[in-house]
Amino acid sequence: MSDPHSSDSSAFPDPVYKDTVLRPLFDGARAHHVDGFRAIDRAHLVMLVETGILDAASAGKIARALQAIDAEVDPAKLVYTGEVEDFFFLIEKELKARLGPDLGGRLHTARSRNDIDHTLFKLGLKTRLDLLLGKAIALCDTLIAAAEREKATLIVAYTHGQPAQPTTFGHYLAAVIEVLGRDIERLFEARAIVDLSPMGAAAITTSGFPIDRARVAQLLGFAAPLQNSYSCIAAVDYVTSTYGAIELLFLHLGRPIQDLQFWTSFEVGQVYVPNALVQISSIMPQKRNPVPIEHLRLLASQTFGRARAMLDVMHNTPFTDMNDSEGETQAMGYEAFDSAGRVLDLLAAVMAQIRIDPARVANNIRRSCITITELADSLVRREGLSFREGHEIAAAVARAVVAMDGDLPVDGFAPFVAAFAAATGRRPAIDAALFAELVSPEHFVAVRDRLGGPAPAPLGAAIAGYRDKAAAFAARMRQHADGQAAAADELERKFSALMGAA
Incomplete structure (x- = not known):
């Protein structure tokens, strides 16, 4: 039997592999991670100089080449040819072309695509989590304002789909606010897991060079490096915690959205949706269709499904670096963020504008x-x-x-x-x-003045507590934003100083 290796004249990449795998990965990287690549290259370069691994003069040449690449290479216009394997190698190829193979290859000292990739993904998730948290907190603020406005507004509360007891719309919204607050906490907890830098893990085991992992984490705006280097490339709990939190948020939001669908029905009608949020039937002129609520239900379900799919992709994967957690999976997850933001914006707009119809509520209370x-x-x-x-x-x-x-x-x-x-x-x-x-x-409402009840005293105290919690959420977001801005400013200063090196 002949040795297949001796007669193998094929060359990488196979055309089908190039078109079905490498091209989509390249396009995903240039669409989602260019800024992350840029920041990682610059932070790593600064660290190499500060630790003495690379001299300042060499680093200055690399810095100026990176700056030139940023100015001259437009990622949006790049077309994948297969000449290089991925976006990382494209930047290295550009460096070598400008600086020669020796100096152009020195930026990659003490790092790997493994730690680079997971750092890229975490940077991408942090940005998206911060945007999502901002929208969730804005929705929380809207609901708190609505609860205050409607704290004495009577509604029919339902159990098992049937009229049960009167309460106030403010009391109902307070329940929604409490769940949303816990979901926001879960997003913050997921962000804390994302906010640990994998850089310096290299392929698996760190490096024999005297790298400073904490310094790179600081320059990139991470809270700290993730300690165990194997965990840096194997532990995808930053993915599962993020999408697990999103999944729960939209599972929970889907329930009051479903109530809005029921409460705006002609037969119930206790919620009035203003004309700006109503479409008229193309054939039946009497119909007022509060279609934003239908879109909320659809988009919340899509978001839930996309987040759940991310957890499913991670199921039964090996505890190591693997493609399952990388580029195409990350891009798939970003779709959950996109639809999530649409839901939060639209729901906040709807909740700010809807009102209770007191006549319908009074009639439903009478009939039931x-x-x-x-x-x-x-x-x-x-x-x-x-x-x-x-x-x-x-x-x-x-x-x-x-x-x-x-x-x-x-x-x-x-x-x-x-x-x-x-x-x-x-x-x-x-x-x-x-x-x-x-x-x-x-x-009925007035005498239910125990903790958690709809009477003015307990409900007023609850709403005040929700305001305090929302303010604390906003303060945490400002702290995160300030930290990111400070890190970006320091990285820019340090990198600019390198460019001036002889």
Whole structure:
């Protein structure tokens, strides 16, 4: 049998491999990671000089060549030819062409495409996470303002898809705000995992050169280097934590979005959507279609699905550097960020403009008798009955009022007196005026003044707490932005100083 190696005259790259793998990877790198490549090259070069690995004169020539490449090579106009394997080798090829193979190859001392790639991906994720966090915090601020505005606005609250009890729109929004706050915390936690630099890990085990990993991390705006070098190229929890947090955020946002869809239906109608957010049917002139809410539901589901897909790609991959976590996967994940931003912007706009229709709410409360729970409670407190006995009396009243399509405060007193007498053998101490007050939605809300309830005191305290938390979120974002800006300024100063070196 002949040796296949001896007769193999093929040359890399195979044309099909070039078109199906290398070209898309190259295009993805020039679309998403040019700024990251530039920053990594400059930070690494500064560190090589500061540690004495490379002399200042040589570094100055490399710095000036990098500056020239930035000025003369437009990534948007590059067409992949297969002449070099990827974008990294294109920059190295340009350096060698300008400086010669020896000096042009010295920038790559003590680093690898492995640590470069994961650093690139983390830089890309940090930028996107900061943008997403800013939008999520803006939505939180919008919801807090709406909760304050609507803290006394009555709505029908539903359980199991049926009218359950009255509460306020502010109370409902407060629940949404609490979940969103926890989701924002998860995004911050994911960002903290992303904010650890892999540079200096090289291929797997760091380097025999006296590199300063902390200095490169500082110049690139990372909080610190990721400690274990194997982890730098193998641990993709920065990917899974990011997209896990996004997945949960949009799973959770999809639920109140679904409520908005239900509440704006003709049959319920307790939410009014202004004309600016309504499309009219092309054939049925009477229809008001609040289609932004449908788009919110769709885009939230798309975002959830894209984030989930990123977790699926990471499943059962080896604990090492591997293509599964690299360029094309990262680009796929960026689509989740794109749709996520659209949802957050649109939802904030919708929540700022929608209003509750008080007439529809009042009619739905009347038709559903949802204040009847407070009658049962009041019979325990005022008449000394057990809750179960009070519940049975209240149920009888509700059945009678619903049967007559009546109004509980107005039409419920006579059935109440009859049901009470049948159950207890006596007349209630509660008269008609007190009965009407006890079964009013305003009274229902006002007496629920325990922690977490919709009454003014607990709801007002909750909203104040949400404002404090949102302010703390904003302060963290400013701190991150200031840190990134300071790192970028220092890198620019240090790199500019190198360009002046003889």
